[in-house]
Amino acid sequence: MEGCCRSCMPCCRRLWDWCWPGFRYPRVPNHNTVISNPGAQAAEIRTVSGDVRVPTPKKRPVQLYAALFDFEARCDDELSVREGDKLSVLEQRGEYVLAKKVTGSLQAGLIPANYVALLQDEFAKHKWYYGNINRVKAEKLLLAQQNKDGSFLVRISESHSDEYTISARSEGKVYHFRIQRSVIGAYFVSDKLSFGTLGELVTYYQKNPRSLGVQLVEPCAQQQRL
Incomplete structure (x- = not known):
């Protein structure tokens, strides 16, 4: 009835507003409206304050x-x-x-x-596992006199707490290789080859140095707490 009265006698708008008070929703825009930037993604919406990117949800560590x-x-x-x-x-x-x-x-x-x-945290038993040390500390340890080319260690990634990094000494320099985690929890340096555990990955690259580009001969000789 309200719609009929308003459409037939729009001049009585004040009367109809008094009879049927309440919030009226704005009209839905036509679906044929052209978007000014059709290439824009939902993660980048322009507002009065500029472009806003919706943050990516943090990946939960996968239990193995x-x-x-x-x-x-x-x-x-x-x-x-x-x-x-x-x-x-x-x-x-x-x-x-x-x-x-x-x-x-x-x-x-x-x-x-x-x-x-x-599987519980099994990494601490390995001599090559140095846990939560940063890049600078890893390089200092590997370049110490006790270590030679082929010395290496594995540490927690500084930028991704659920991932790891292999730091290895070769020709007097230290190289770092990021160990990533797949969505199902596998470990990999190259997405062409993944492993169920960190230990399996390290053992493979110890036996196949060409795949990594440097040799992994012996764990870093200096103790973690020095």
């Missing part, structure tokens, strides 16, 4: 699991694993977990929950 036993899939929904396989658990489903392999075929499927276990 290991298969405790061999398991053969009995249907298409299940995942075959071998003891020691590294997995990323996506969700719990009753007595099963939906898991995804972090290396190799990257397949996903259901596994009995009691067949997997969370």
Whole structure:
């Protein structure tokens, strides 16, 4: 009724406003309106104060699991694993977990929950792991007289707390290689080759120095706390 009265007798607008008070929403703009910058992305919206970029959500560190036993899939929904396989658990489903392999075929499927276990921080046991030291400290340690070419260490990345860096001495200089994490928790320096654990990555590049470009011979000789 309100719409009919307003359209038939617009001259009585004040009367209609008195009869039907309340907030009236503005008209929706025509969908054929041309945007001044059609190439603009949603992450860059121009406002009166300038361009504003929406910050990228911080990536949560991925928890890594290991298969405790061999398991053969009995249907298409299940995942075959071998003891020691590294997995990323996506969700719990009753007595099963939906898991995804972090290396190799990257397949996903259901596994009995009691067949997997969370891997704790295993890096501290390695002599090459120096934890939370910065680039300058790493270079000072590696260039000390106790170390020669081929000395190396692994440290937590200064810019990404859930990633790591290999610092290695070669020809009297120190080179740094960022170890990134994939969305399923795998470790990699090159996106062509990933590993389930940090230890596996280091061992591979120790045996294949050409892949990294420098030799990883011995862990840094000077102790971490010096």
